[in-house]
Amino acid sequence: MKPDPVARLLAALPRAESAASPVKDYPTLRLAAPADILAAARILKDELGFAYLEMVTAVDWLGPVSLAGFVSSANPSPFTKKAPPPPVAPAAGAGIAYRPVLDMLWSFGNLQTGQKVFLRLEVPRDNAEVPSLTSLFAAADWQEREAFDLLGVRFSGHPNLTKILTPDFLKGHPLRKDYAHEKDAYDED
Amino acid sequence: MKTEEPLVSGPGLEMDTMFVNLGPQHPSTHGVLRLGLTLAGEVITKAFPDIGYLHRGTEKLMETRSYHQCVVLTDRWDYCSAMPNNLAFCLAAEKLMAVQAPPRAQALRVITCELNRIASHLIFLGTYGIDIGAFTPFLYAFREREMILDLYEALCGARLTYNYIRLGGVASDVDADWTAKCREFLEFFKPRLDEYDTLLSFNPIFLARTKGIGVIPKETAAAWGLSGPNLRGSGAAYDVRKSEPYCGYETYDFDVPLGETGSCWDRYFCRVQEMRQSVRIVEAALAALPGGDLMAKGIAKLPKPPAGEAYAHVEASRGDLGIFLVSDGGTAPYRLHVRAPCFINLAILQDILVGKKVADVIAVLGSFDIVLGEVDR
Amino acid sequence: MSAAEKPAYPQPVLNRKAGGRLLTDTRYWPTELWKSPWSLPRYRAGALWLAGIIIGLLAIGAGVGELARWGEKLLALLNRSGLPPAAVAWAWVLIKLGCVIGVIVANGLWAVWWERKISAHIQSRVGPMYAGGFHGWAQTLLDTVKLLLKEDVTPAAADQVMHTLAPVVAIAPCVMAFAPVLFGTELAAAKLDVGVLYIFAFAGISVIGVVMAGWASGNKYSLLGGLRAAAQIVSYELPRGFSVVPVLMFAGSLDLAVIDAAQAGYWFGFLPRWFVFYPVVGQLAFLFFLIASVAETNRTPFDIPEAESELVAGFHTEFSGMKWSLFFLMEYGYVLLSSFLLAVFFLGGGAAPLPWLVGIPSWIWMTGKAMLMMFVFLWFRWTFPRLRVDQLMDFNWKFLLPWSFANIAFAGILLFLMQRGWGLR
Numbered sequence: 001m002k003p004d005p006v007a008r009l010l011a012a013l014p015r016a017e018s019a020a021s022p023v024k025d026y027p028t029l030r031l032a033a034p035a036d037i038l039a040a041a042r043i044l045k046d047e048l049g050f051a052y053l054e055m056v057t058a059v060d061w062l063g064p065v066s067l068a069g070f071v072s073s074a075n076p077s078p079f080t081k082k083a084p085p086p087p088v089a090p091a092a093g094a095g096i097a098y099r100p101v102l103d104m105l106w107s108f109g110n111l112q113t114g115q116k117v118f119l120r121l122e123v124p125r126d127n128a129e130v131p132s133l134t135s136l137f138a139a140a141d142w143q144e145r146e147a148f149d150l151l152g153v154r155f156s157g158h159p160n161l162t163k164i165l166t167p168d169f170l171k172g173h174p175l176r177k178d179y180a181h182e183k184d185a186y187d188e189d
Numbered sequence: 190m191k192t193e194e195p196l197v198s199g200p201g202l203e204m205d206t207m208f209v210n211l212g213p214q215h216p217s218t219h220g221v222l223r224l225g226l227t228l229a230g231e232v233i234t235k236a237f238p239d240i241g242y243l244h245r246g247t248e249k250l251m252e253t254r255s256y257h258q259c260v261v262l263t264d265r266w267d268y269c270s271a272m273p274n275n276l277a278f279c280l281a282a283e284k285l286m287a288v289q290a291p292p293r294a295q296a297l298r299v300i301t302c303e304l305n306r307i308a309s310h311l312i313f314l315g316t317y318g319i320d321i322g323a324f325t326p327f328l329y330a331f332r333e334r335e336m337i338l339d340l341y342e343a344l345c346g347a348r349l350t351y352n353y354i355r356l357g358g359v360a361s362d363v364d365a366d367w368t369a370k371c372r373e374f375l376e377f378f379k380p381r382l383d384e385y386d387t388l389l390s391f392n393p394i395f396l397a398r399t400k401g402i403g404v405i406p407k408e409t410a411a412a413w414g415l416s417g418p419n420l421r422g423s424g425a426a427y428d429v430r431k432s433e434p435y436c437g438y439e440t441y442d443f444d445v446p447l448g449e450t451g452s453c454w455d456r457y458f459c460r461v462q463e464m465r466q467s468v469r470i471v472e473a474a475l476a477a478l479p480g481g482d483l484m485a486k487g488i489a490k491l492p493k494p495p496a497g498e499a500y501a502h503v504e505a506s507r508g509d510l511g512i513f514l515v516s517d518g519g520t521a522p523y524r525l526h527v528r529a530p531c532f533i534n535l536a537i538l539q540d541i542l543v544g545k546k547v548a549d550v551i552a553v554l555g556s557f558d559i560v561l562g563e564v565d566r
Numbered sequence: 567m568s569a570a571e572k573p574a575y576p577q578p579v580l581n582r583k584a585g586g587r588l589l590t591d592t593r594y595w596p597t598e599l600w601k602s603p604w605s606l607p608r609y610r611a612g613a614l615w616l617a618g619i620i621i622g623l624l625a626i627g628a629g630v631g632e633l634a635r636w637g638e639k640l641l642a643l644l645n646r647s648g649l650p651p652a653a654v655a656w657a658w659v660l661i662k663l664g665c666v667i668g669v670i671v672a673n674g675l676w677a678v679w680w681e682r683k684i685s686a687h688i689q690s691r692v693g694p695m696y697a698g699g700f701h702g703w704a705q706t707l708l709d710t711v712k713l714l715l716k717e718d719v720t721p722a723a724a725d726q727v728m729h730t731l732a733p734v735v736a737i738a739p740c741v742m743a744f745a746p747v748l749f750g751t752e753l754a755a756a757k758l759d760v761g762v763l764y765i766f767a768f769a770g771i772s773v774i775g776v777v778m779a780g781w782a783s784g785n786k787y788s789l790l791g792g793l794r795a796a797a798q799i800v801s802y803e804l805p806r807g808f809s810v811v812p813v814l815m816f817a818g819s820l821d822l823a824v825i826d827a828a829q830a831g832y833w834f835g836f837l838p839r840w841f842v843f844y845p846v847v848g849q850l851a852f853l854f855f856l857i858a859s860v861a862e863t864n865r866t867p868f869d870i871p872e873a874e875s876e877l878v879a880g881f882h883t884e885f886s887g888m889k890w891s892l893f894f895l896m897e898y899g900y901v902l903l904s905s906f907l908l909a910v911f912f913l914g915g916g917a918a919p920l921p922w923l924v925g926i927p928s929w930i931w932m933t934g935k936a937m938l939m940m941f942v943f944l945w946f947r948w949t950f951p952r953l954r955v956d957q958l959m960d961f962n963w964k965f966l967l968p969w970s971f972a973n974i975a976f977a978g979i980l981l982f983l984m985q986r987g988w989g990l991r
Contacts, residue, residue: 023513024284024499052411052427057526059515064523065252096496096517105513105526107500111411111425114432118500139414142536150248165241165565174249175524209786216878231790231955322866322952328689336595377597394867394951547790548954551876 003048003110005029005117012043019120023105028118034130037106040119041136044108050117052109053137056144058151059105062125062177063098100125102153106133123153125176132158150175206234209547213242217320217551220561224538224554228547236542236550238535243565251525256282256356256492259522264350266529267563270309272301273505275354280435280501281512282356282522285494288487292479294358295436300371300474301344301353302436302503303467307378308337309506310460310467313558317457318389320555321398326389333381336374343367356492357485368475375468382465390461399454403541403553406451413537416530417508418459419557423451429504440477441470453556460558491520507531507558531563596690662755666744670899674891677898678706681944688948716887723784724884732782733885733892736775740899743768747906748822750929751916761822762814766807769862769903772896773799776881779893783884791880794870794955799862801962806858808970812851812977813841813911826915835921840914847977852912854970856939859904860946861958863897867950870958901943902936909935 006027010016015032022028031037044050104121123130132155133140144155145164152173155161163170172179211217211224218224221242227235247266251259259282263274276298283289290298311334315327338348344367345353345360353360363371389395405415410423420427428445430438446462448455496518502511508530515524534557542550604610640661644654679694682705686693694702720729746761748754758764773796780792814820817828831839842852861868870880877883882893909915913935916928953961 021497024497026500051408053414054509055511055513055526055528057513059524064517064519065249065521107511107513107528111427114427116433116500137414138409138412138540139533139536142532143414146532163241165244167241174246179249207786209790217876318951322869323950324685325689325948328691332596332690336597339595373595373597389951392951394953397957398951398954546954546956548870548876 002113002115005044005048005050005108005115008048009040009043009117013040016040019118023118026107026116026118028120031119031121034121034123037104037119037121038131038133038136041106041108041133044117045136048110049112050108050110050115051137052111053106053133053139053143054109054116055105055107056133056140056147057105058128058147058153059103060125060151060175060177061097061099061101061103065177102128102151104130104153127154128152129154129156131156132161134158149173152176204229211550213239217555219316219555219559220564222535222554222559222561222564224550226542226547226550231546231548233542233545233547233550236539238538240532240535240561240564243561245566247566248525248527251522253521255520256494256522257490259525260355261350261352264352265562266527266566267309267505267507267510267531267560268349269312269560270305270506271349271351272298272305272354273503273510275351276302276436277501277503277505277510277512278514279354279356280503281499281514282492282494283485284499284501285497285514285516286356286488286492288357288485290358290436290485291482292437293362293481294483294485296474296478297359297363297483298354298436299438299441300363300471300478301341301351301359303470303474304337304340304371306467306506307464308334310464311337313460314385314389314457317555317558318395320551321395323389323392323395326385329381329384329388333374333378336377340367340371340374343370355484355488357488358483360483362483363478368478371471371475375472379465379468382461382468385461390458396454398548398552399452399457399556401450401452401454402549403453403545403556404451405537405541409537410451413540414533415508415537416533417504417506418463419456419508419534421445422448422456422459424448427509429502429509433502435501435503438470441473443470453552456556456558493518493520502528505530507560507563508534527566529563529566531557531559531561532566535559535564663741666755667741669749670741670744670895670902673902674895674898675706675710677901677940678709678894679703680940681947682706684941684944685948688945710891713887713891718887718889719884721784721884725782725784728778728782729884730889732775732779733889733896734775735778736772737892737896737899739768739771739775740896740903743903744899746822747903748826748910748915748932749906750927750932751823751826753916753929753932754822757823758821760820762810762820762825765903765907766803769900770799770803772900775896779885780881783881785884787877787879788881788883791877791883794877795864795881798864798868798870798955798958801959802858802861802868802966805854805962805966805970806862808967808974809851809854809858810911811970811974812844812847815974815977815981816841816844822910822915826910826917829914830917832921838914838917838919840912840917842912844980847973847980848912850969850973850976852908854966854973855911856908856942857966859908860943861962863900863904863943865897865901865943866947867953868958869947869952870955901940905936905939905943906932908939913939 006018006029009029010018013031013036016036017030017032019028019030029040031040101122102125104123106119107116108119109116121130128151130153132144134144134155135157140155141158141160142164144153144158145161147153148155148158148161149163149165150173166174169184171182174181207228209226209228211226213221213223223239223242225237225239226233245265247262251262254262260275260278263278264271266274279290311330315330318324318326318330341351341353342348344363345351347353405413405419405423407423407425410420411425415423416427424447426445426447429435430443431445443466446459446466448459494516496516498513498515500511500513502509504510509528510530511528513524513526513528514522517523538554538557542553545553641658644657647654649657679702683693683701694705696702697708698704720726743765745756746754746758746764776795776799777792780788780790780795783789813825817825819825819828829838829840833839833843837843840848842848864870882890885893909932914931915935916932918931
């Protein structure tokens with residue numbers, strides 16, 4: 001008998017709702033407040049057997065990617081003229097409401113039944129802060145560090161929230177849409 | 190295992206720890222992994238893996254490239270088995286575009302991915318032998334891998350980064366020569382697996398070095414998010430090919446080998462047995478190779494998938510490789526996140542290395558079969 | 567496809583645009599090669615060559631070995647030359663030293679090439695094939711030239727004096743330990759009553775050089791390697807020494823020449839009276855000595871001090887050029903020493919394996935047996951994984967040492983029976 005995670009979570013968290021635009025083919029739940037994620041994760045893990053934290057990440061909905069600081073040519077060649085800058089970022093499709101939020105995404109798996117459930121939560125881009133799941137899932141450790149490093153989400157309660165992928169001297173969070181790369185000693189030309 | 194207490198103590202006789210920096214240039218870190226170890230004698234009291242030396246920011250790069258160009262970038266994650274990377278990205282993008290690859294392309298995807306699993310596990314087998322000090326199996330494994338790479342070269346012209354699986358299908362077709370050669374390889378390969386067992390798997394010294402070392406119980410493995418053979422070595426029967434079949438995996442008959450205790454040897458032997466299953470799958474797929482198109486209709490040169498979010502994951506050689514893809518209707522992915530199995534498998538290292546001997550570090554690290562290209566992306 | 571039809575260069579089958587070495591040319595696929603290797607002319611020719619080389623080597627060896635007889639004539643010539651006796655003695659020692667160093671250096675060249683070839687064939691490769699033209703015979707020669715020309719780097723963190731001294735301290739005892747080694751019946755640089763003790767004593771000194779190298783490099787990996795080497799070599803000295811005690815009991819002497827002579831003759835007219843054929847005791851002692859020797863020479867499965875997957879290169883991580891090659895010369899020197907000792911202690915030394923082969927000179931047998939044992943060393947190296955450091959110590963203290971003690975008791979019983987005439991005489 002497969003548990004129904006969405007129904008159980010909706011019952012436990014009255015402010016949560018089924019996401020209007022779900023991750024295709026998967027049950028997706030939108031939480032209302034950062035505090036809910038811990039409660040939801042606890043229910044998923046202890047009651048429903050979703051003991052497998054698959055993914056922690058976020059989407060920056062600020063708008064199309066900024067090209068500031070991009071290397072002008074991906075393959076610089078001394079024999080060709082300086083290449084033109086890359087094309088302007090792709091135009092937005094219809095119906096996309098760009099807004100200054102980070103759309104958090106957690107994905108939990110149930111190893112017995114093979115089910116998956118996605119939890120979403122919008123937090124403001126500035127001072128984005130959500131509770132850490134490290135107390136429940138050891139797997140959250142590095143994935144939250146990655147989200148912190150690349151997207152600048154702070155996870156309160158994380159024991160070691162430090163940079164993990166980018167070098168220590170890199171300023172900013174590269175996967176934010178307004179990230180502009182500053183030239184450093186390791187850049188060519 | 191606990192650190193030995195000094196028998197004599199007094200001023201000037203305090204036990205001191207030593208900090209050893211394993212990597213990023215070291216023969217056994219399988220790339221540019223740095224492992225900071227604090228040792229008391231030969232016993233580890235603290236370990237921290239330091240990654241990011243190979244971080245190329247492919248997720249960011251993809252935000253400025255068209256979907257077809259992104260497939261090329263996926264090759265660079267797990268360069269030892271690039272086909273599943275292609276596949277995962279294409280499945281996610283196809284979900285967004287609501288197209289499906291034709292049956293022949295799906296069968297070819299299965300064949301190439303399983304061959305790649307064999308090639309990737311062969312690398313693991315060889316390098317793990319070297320980690321434990323047995324040099325010879327490495328060259329045996331590479332001899333067989335070379336044949337797979339020849340097959341790939343004939344198929345798509347590349348030996349490592351294939352860009353073979355494309356949006357909506359595959360790039361090129363196989364002919365009777367190729368399938369004959371592939372069968373010849375499989376026939377050649379099956380007895381070689383028994384050879385590896387006599388060479389390495391059941392060698393008493395190898396067993397002494399790996400059995401009962403680095404044991405990860407099932408619950409711990411799940412809590413740390415391990416996937417692939419690392420999870421199955423602990424006894425958890427989780428395989429994306431079974432739980433959420435893609436590309437018609439539900440039609441193939443194969444077993445999911447499981448380990449018993451979750452030790453290094455279980456993870457190792459899980460992979461060896463997976464190679465057998467992959468051979469079975471490829472044989473079945475070759476026998477029932479459907480005809481027809483290679484490409485789905487209606488894949489634009491500059492695809493603009495409708496706005497939406499999709500998640501697709503495949504059982505890559507090293508675990509559960511997931512792609513979370515967001516489109517805003519533009520020509521490039523708005524956001525792409527990779528659930529990189531190696532990255533997540535590596536995190537447990539800081540936990541299980543404590544209390545081990547220095548020589549066990551290599552045995553444990555090697556048993557996770559990491560590729561730094563995927564850890565750092 | 568006949569030869570005429572086969573294209574001269576590989577033809578693409580699929581994806582012609584992509585190019586590359588493709589499947590019509592499967593000369594490199596083992597499936598094609600392994601069907602019937604003997605049908606290939608190259609394979610047959612190779613086998614013929616191999617047989618020829620072995621016979622040729624033996625023939626050349628027979629010629630060179632006979633030169634040793636001229637040693638006495640040379641000494642007589644020196645005595646008649648009118649030099650003072652002390653000068654003659656020194657000159658004679660220097661000549662013999664030159665011979666021994668020559669053996670060690672030549673052994674280094676030969677053993678490295680041989681190891682490369684053996685490892686290659688164990689690993690389904692071919693090994694060096696180009697340098698020198700014939701099966702890469704000049705490979706190690708040219709490598710030596712390269713090593714001599716290489717920059718000698720001493721790390722800034724290293725203790726300069728100790729770093730330079732370490733290889734010397736390591737190799738010198740190796741040369742000295744060769745003094746009483748028998749290269750054939752009665753063929754040794756020095757005749758010593760306590761030859762066995764002398765060899766073990768000097769072979770034990772090299773570890774100081776290894777520890778010095780580990781300490782002086784100023785590198786943690788080197789330090790760990792040096793410490794491991796010290797622990798391992800000192801531990802394995804014990805079973806190595808004790809496993810020889812039965813041999814000494816049977817021969818009744820520490821003199822290698824006496825041990826060699828004690829194994830002459832045959833039981834039932836065909837079974838050589840080598841110590842390895844003494845029931846149970848001989849085989850156990852042989853096995854223990856072999857294992858302990860492999861450990862003493864730091865070779866797989868006991869190559870913990872230089873375990874490249876853990877300690878990069880152990881105690882010689884920070885050495886380069888000729889200093890580094892001195893360590894390798896030492897390693898191969900000790901392998902050769904152990905091989906000769908195995909041949910003398912257990913395999914009858916210069917005695918022929920069968921009565922009708924007595925005519926062949928003793929040192930051919932000796933060298934042949936030593937080379938056989940050396941092959942065993944190389945064979946071990948390329949087939950076994952490596953033990954862990956604590957497993958290594960466990961194996962030594964909990965298995966090898968007690969059993970080598972027990973073996974001494976067994977030897978006593980066997981000796982008692984033999985003296986009573988109950989056993990084979």
